[in-house]
Amino acid sequence: MTRWSIQKCEGRKPGLAATVAMSAAEMANYVGTYSDPPGRAEILMRDGRLFLKEFGFTLPVSKTVDNRFFITPPLSSQSEEIKLIPGADNRIEYLRRAGRA
DSSP states (O other): OOHHHHHHHTTOOTTOOOOOOOOHHHHHHHOEEEEETTEEEEEEEETTEEEEEETTEEEEEEEOSTTEEEEOOTTOSSOEEEEEEEOTTSSEEEEEETTBO
């Protein structure tokens, strides 16, 4: 069975992963500004949710598993995965999006 057919059987929209709830303390660990060439991306917390601010857009961010999140870019119906990668001290240092860091 493909990922699409499993999601369809579970009643979810294809392309969207199941989300994981986060506490305010956990969300605070992800807040910051990260390099995302050709620019910079900011993860911010507002009204108990995480958002990605980049290229003039502020998009809601949902967690799936293990520092993996998804967003739905403007004018798109497909979700895009982003991954926040910890450094040596286990604090988030990098944002990887669309297969690049």
